Amino acid sequence: xxxxxxxxxxxxxxxxxxxxxxxxxxxxxxxxxxxxxxxxxxxxxxxxxxxxxxxxxxxxxxxxxxxxxxxxxxxxxxxxxxxxxxxxxxxxxxxxxxxxxxxxxxxxxxxxxxxxxxxxxxxxxxxxxxxxxxxxxxxxxxxxxxxxxxxxxxxxxxxxxxxxxxxxxxxxxxxxxxxxxxxxxxxxxxxxxxxxxxxxxxxxxxxxxxxxxxxxxxxxxxxxxxxxxxxxxxxxxxxxxxxxxxxxxxxxxxxxxxxxxxxxxxxxxxxxxxxxxxxxxxxxxxxxxxxxxxxxxxxxxxxxxxxxxxxxxxxxxxxxxxxxxxxxxxxxxxxxxxxxxxxxxxxxxxxxxxxxxxxxxxxxxxxxxxxxxxxxxxxxxxxxxxxxxxxxxxxxxxxxxxxxxxxxx
Amino acid sequence: xxxxxxxxxxxxxxxxxxxxxxxxxxxxxxxxxxxxxxxxxxxxxxxxxxxxxxxxxxxxxxxxxxxxxxxxxxxxxxxxxxxxxxxxxxxxxxxxxxxxxxxxxxxxxxxxxxxxxxxxxxxxxxxxxxxxxxxxxxxxxxxxxxxxxxxxxxxxxxxxxxxxxxxxxxxxxxxxxxxxxxxxxxxxxxxxxxxxxxxxxxxxxxxxxxxxxxxxxxxxxxxxxxxxxxxxxxxxxxxxxxxxxxxxxxxxxxxxxxxxxxxxxxxxxxxxxxxxxxxxxxxxxxxxxxxxxxxxxxxxxxxxxxxxxxxxxxxxxxxxxxxxxxxxxxxxxxxxxxxxxxxxxxxxxxxxxxxxxxxxxxxxxxxxxxxxxxxxxxxxxxxxxxxxxxxxxxxxxxxxxxxxxxxx
Numbered sequence: 001x002x003x004x005x006x007x008x009x010x011x012x013x014x015x016x017x018x019x020x021x022x023x024x025x026x027x028x029x030x031x032x033x034x035x036x037x038x039x040x041x042x043x044x045x046x047x048x049x050x051x052x053x054x055x056x057x058x059x060x061x062x063x064x065x066x067x068x069x070x071x072x073x074x075x076x077x078x079x080x081x082x083x084x085x086x087x088x089x090x091x092x093x094x095x096x097x098x099x100x101x102x103x104x105x106x107x108x109x110x111x112x113x114x115x116x117x118x119x120x121x122x123x124x125x126x127x128x129x130x131x132x133x134x135x136x137x138x139x140x141x142x143x144x145x146x147x148x149x150x151x152x153x154x155x156x157x158x159x160x161x162x163x164x165x166x167x168x169x170x171x172x173x174x175x176x177x178x179x180x181x182x183x184x185x186x187x188x189x190x191x192x193x194x195x196x197x198x199x200x201x202x203x204x205x206x207x208x209x210x211x212x213x214x215x216x217x218x219x220x221x222x223x224x225x226x227x228x229x230x231x232x233x234x235x236x237x238x239x240x241x242x243x244x245x246x247x248x249x250x251x252x253x254x255x256x257x258x259x260x261x262x263x264x265x266x267x268x269x270x271x272x273x274x275x276x277x278x279x280x281x282x283x284x285x286x287x288x289x290x291x292x293x294x295x296x297x298x299x300x301x302x303x304x305x306x307x308x309x310x311x312x313x314x315x316x317x318x319x320x321x322x323x324x325x326x327x328x329x330x331x332x333x334x335x336x337x338x339x340x341x342x343x344x345x346x347x348x349x350x351x352x353x354x355x356x357x358x359x360x361x362x363x364x365x366x367x368x369x370x371x372x373x374x375x376x377x378x379x380x381x382x383x384x385x386x387x388x389x390x391x392x393x394x395x396x397x398x399x400x401x402x403x404x405x406x407x408x409x
Numbered sequence: 410x411x412x413x414x415x416x417x418x419x420x421x422x423x424x425x426x427x428x429x430x431x432x433x434x435x436x437x438x439x440x441x442x443x444x445x446x447x448x449x450x451x452x453x454x455x456x457x458x459x460x461x462x463x464x465x466x467x468x469x470x471x472x473x474x475x476x477x478x479x480x481x482x483x484x485x486x487x488x489x490x491x492x493x494x495x496x497x498x499x500x501x502x503x504x505x506x507x508x509x510x511x512x513x514x515x516x517x518x519x520x521x522x523x524x525x526x527x528x529x530x531x532x533x534x535x536x537x538x539x540x541x542x543x544x545x546x547x548x549x550x551x552x553x554x555x556x557x558x559x560x561x562x563x564x565x566x567x568x569x570x571x572x573x574x575x576x577x578x579x580x581x582x583x584x585x586x587x588x589x590x591x592x593x594x595x596x597x598x599x600x601x602x603x604x605x606x607x608x609x610x611x612x613x614x615x616x617x618x619x620x621x622x623x624x625x626x627x628x629x630x631x632x633x634x635x636x637x638x639x640x641x642x643x644x645x646x647x648x649x650x651x652x653x654x655x656x657x658x659x660x661x662x663x664x665x666x667x668x669x670x671x672x673x674x675x676x677x678x679x680x681x682x683x684x685x686x687x688x689x690x691x692x693x694x695x696x697x698x699x700x701x702x703x704x705x706x707x708x709x710x711x712x713x714x715x716x717x718x719x720x721x722x723x724x725x726x727x728x729x730x731x732x733x734x735x736x737x738x739x740x741x742x743x744x745x746x747x748x749x750x751x752x753x754x755x756x757x758x759x760x761x762x763x764x765x766x767x768x769x770x771x772x773x774x775x776x777x778x779x780x781x782x783x784x785x786x787x788x789x790x791x792x793x794x795x796x797x798x799x800x801x802x803x804x805x806x807x808x809x810x811x812x813x814x815x816x817x
Contacts (some may be wrong), residue, residue, distance in 0.1 A: 027805035029482020061614040074711060086797050089760040090712050119709040121606060121662065122671045356779060359763065359799035387416065 021082035029197035031307055033270035036144050036353055040267045040310035047206060047265065056264030058357055061224055067250030070123045070243040071116035072223035075258070080221065084266055085350065085357025087140025089368050095351065096132035097333060104334050111236045114220040119235070120244060125237050134340070136330045136333035139368035142350045142357070146201070147264035148314040149347070150210050151301035154191040154198045156212045160296055160319040171293045173321030175343070176205040178336035181212050183228045189302050193282065196337075197379050200320045203346070203366045214259045218251065226231035242266040268314050269350030282405030285398055289390040294319055294345040294383075317348035317409065326381020329365065341382060352407040373403045441586040445593050447645050448653060449546060449584065451553035452509055452525055454762065456783050456816045457499060469496040469725075472556035474812020477682075479688050481804055490812075491517050493556065495524070505531040510542075513575070521629075524575050533585070539599070540581030540783045542628065546597045547657040548572050548698045549683035554812030560726050560745035560777040563810065566769055567720030571700050572679060573619035578602045578637065579628050591647035596640070603637025604661035604677050609706055609714055610665060615753050615767060615798075616704050616715045618677070621661070635660040635674070643683075650686025650695075655679075661704075675705040697723035712765065713798050715754030722749035726777075737780040745787075747773040761807045766800040769793055784815040 032038065039051050054143075059078040062068040063130040073093050074080050080087045094115040098105040106113040109130035119125045128135070154175075163174040166253045177196035180186075190197055190208075199205040207213040211228075218224040225232045225248040234249075273279050286292065295317040304310045322342040330341035338344075343366060354362050362371055370376035393403065436459050446454050457466035475489045492515065499509035510526035527541030544552050550568035554575055568574045580601025587594045605627065607620035621627070637659035645651040658678035664670060681700040687693065699721030706714045730742040754767040771793035778786045789810040794803040 025809075026479035026484060026807050027481055027792075030802070061612040063612050064610045066612075075713075079713065082797070082801065088448075088758075090758045090799075092760070117614065118711050121610070121707055121709070123709070349527060356802055357799070359766075359801055361761075361763070409588045 008357045014356050020208045030226070032090065033272045034353070034356070036266075036269055036350055036357065038267045040147060040308050043265060043306075047306065047308075050258070050261055051265045054258040054265075057258050058086065058262050062121045062224060064244060065246070067224055067232075067244055067246030067248075069116070069118070069120040069223035069233070071119045071126045072112075073116055073118060073221045075222065077217065077222075081143045082357040084144055085142045086354045086363070087368075088358055089139060090365055092137045092367065094128075094130055094135060094137050095335075095383070096135045097331060098131045099134045099332065099334070102135075104324060104364070105131075111233075116220070116223065116233060123243070124235050124238060124369075128238070128359070132334040134330040137367040139363055141203070141346065142354075143263055143313055144266050144350050145268035145314065145347070146210055146266065147304075147306065147309050148268060148299070148301055148312060149200060149316060149320070150264060151189070151304040151306075151309045151312075152299050153189040153302045155189075156302075157198060157200060157320050158191070161321055169293055170386050171290075171292070171323065173294065173319050173323055173345070175199075176322050176335075176337045176342075178206055178208060180208055181215070181228075183213065183215070184208060199336055200344075203344060204335040205320060205322055205344035206336040206338065207339075210263045211256065211260050214256055214263070218256065218259075224251055225249045226251045226256045238386055268316075269353065269409070271408055272352065273404075276296060276399045276404065276408070278404045278406075281398075282401035282408075285394065285402050286405055289394070290387045291391075293387065294321070294323055294347075295348050296309065301333065308353075310319075315349060318345040320344060323384065324382035325384060328379055328381045331366070346409050348406065350409065352409045360385065373406045374399065377402075410705055436437040445588060445645065445647060447586075447593065447595055447643055447651055448549040448553045448685075448797045449586075449595055449597055449641070449643065451555070451558075452497075452511070452544070453499065455497065455555065457497075465498050465500040467496070467498045468816060469494070470557050470814060470816045471495075472562075472812065472814040474562050474810055476562075476808055476810040476812075478806060478808030480806040495555070502528070522575070522577075524632050535585035537584050538581065539584060541600060542577050542579055543599055544575060545579045545584070545599065545601060545637070545639040545657055547576070547655045547679055548681035548700055549577055549638055549653055549696075550574050550686070550698055555816070557783060557785050557816050558725065558742055559724075559814070560785065560787055561724065561747050561773055561777055561793060562775075562787055562814075563773070564811055565722035565747070565749045566771065567700055567773060568698060569717050570617070570619055570753070571702050571720050571751055572681065573622055576622070580636065582639075593645045594642070595645075598638075598640040598643045600636040600715055602631040602639060603635075603659040605632035606662045606769055608661055608677065608704065609710060610728030614711055616706060616718065618702065632662055633663050633665070634769075650684065653670075653681075653683040655683070666716075673705070676703070677705070678703045689807075692728050694726040694728075695724070696726070699720060712756075712758060713754065713767065715756065715765070715767065718751070718753050719755055719757035721750070722747055735780070740781065741779045743777045743779070745773075745775045745777055747771075747775070749773070764800065765798050766796040769795045779804070784813065786813045787811070796801075796805070 061076045076093050080091045097112050098107055111126050116126045161174055162172050165172040176199040177193050178199045180197050197208045199208050201207040201213050215228045218226050219229050223233045227249050230248045232243055232248055234240055296319040297315050297317055301309055301312045320337050322344055324341050325343050332340045334340050364370040364376040370379055377391050429592040455468050456631050458470040459466045471494045473491045494514040497511040501507045508528045511524045513522045523542050525544055527539050527543050530538045532718045546552055551574045555667050578601035580599050582599030583714045584597040604621040605624050608618050611620040613615050641655035641659040643653035660674045661677045662675040664672045664674045679702045683698040685696040686773050702718040706716050721798045724747045726743050726745045728743050749771045751755055752768040754765045756765045764810055773791045775789040794805055
């Protein structure tokens, strides 16, 4: 048992060296504007703390023991919304339905509306039922800045709506009015229309609140039941009450609310090189060409229960309205009040960092079919065709400037 | 289990205390330093003490260190750890019958594991029987993992997360050795309990062999009744070095429940190569290991669960000073460098054909000082790059570690 004094002295000395060791040899944080993380400015310390707890919930990997599945698409929110950014084709979701003479049936009794192509062991994955004749694929969107979107009033969305194109600009955005979920609690910002509410989340604006989307995601993407939806998934081919045997609900209301809080308090995506001459020129072209007729730059929030979200101006580059995008982007799948060829204008903020969450490549548009900004723009059809043509009439260096602008978002 | 272990520890230390008052009572068992010792001999090739006429020799080691790490600009500050305190006891029960046990207290007693407890009976140098809790001879690190033997504070990724060192199981088997002139050949073959389905049912979000270590039941019964087979053969040349080839394979899932077949038999197989050598004159010590793992992951699992994994490490240790230092005769100062790699998912995405990354690369330069062969004081700087399955920009972690490891 010889641990001589000298060893101990050396040990103490070494520890001191470490404490003082130049921090320079430790990896630096990536620049704030290079990552899709962080909170909205002005949160209280308690809110910051809650955000961190919720961040862990967003990253939680569910296993069989936690109630994963029995059928599911992915094991964690963060697996699809990678680093809060856009997802990868390997995690796209598939939805199906039967469309017959204009009547849509989401085949709920046959496992609809979403396909769960993964399952826990010794349990079969779901297969598309024979009746499914319309199928859509969706790639996960980035989830930054959603708190701002959730905090604006329906009126600010309606302000841009022009269903009959009365202003004659060739663009006729309209709202998707959807049936609210059983747990939806209307707020001052909402303006119902015959019991239906304006959807603002989801690729076809089919979800009214973040909470709607989170409850849906837990169940349809991960196979996790919550206080808001206690019926677990099962493979309809195996029959009801077959499954993961984990007690339902598998997560509590507070877990769901924590995820909602996380989504609400993630900051708006940061911009890069805003002052660059090309970026500025690109921005003017973006306005000139009329991209902003759909990708509307600026909104202001209403009063919010989170002070840091009250009366804040933000720049999502979206009008949150549905647009006819033409036959090329028609997925054959109507959702809520949205037709199959209609899509909600996606916010373009954060799109400049798509590559960093999609593995160095880009997978744009609802199903990730476009691999560059130019490709995505050229696939715009329907109401957007005229703006696409204006873009395509730009000379090469102007096009590059528009792209530089998109990269700066 | 915890109580028994603590009891043993108390017993030992009281003996040691008593012993320290009488230096003739406590004796160091001479360590065999002949170069013909191989990785497989590591369990017995440790410094032991005997006490008076007690038929048992005891030994152990302690690792303690401090570390200061940061990941992408966020640091947890300075912390101190006792990653492990290990106690071993061996006894020669009778001629050619011996027993050895190794009990490890991890992280200040949070976990207590019997890493090794087996009886060896030698019928012939080429035929020894070993039974009990054994360390499966896959690669070299798993059997030869004692902290004081290494110049690096952290264990290599490939040897802890692909080969889940220390990976020990209940079972039995045979081993033997044949030596001629400068040459030894050795083999080992065991049947043990093995993995379970936690390797794919875990919260690591990937195929994770160490998850099976959570299952302490593997010391009581096999998860599925199919033994894990581990076999190794190694060659050593006195002047050149050692090379080992090993394989470990078995079925990890429950394919039958109450006699009903519920799944196909799903295998996990690991193949490893290990080498070590000392370059003459320069005395540069080179030590490395590479492992491939093949896992039959069910087709209904998401793609982040790898069907193939691979990884390894290469250590280069260069003694730069060997003389009396700080009053210790024959102490050594080494500089050391480790490179390591572990790819948890070798394959491509079905949708895009793109590579699935999910790997970590690390480099570890270090300095170590050995007042004697039994004790090492080491200073490491580690830098690793973790890349997610999609190949997004790596998350970077780096830090300083300082500590010691010593046999006692």
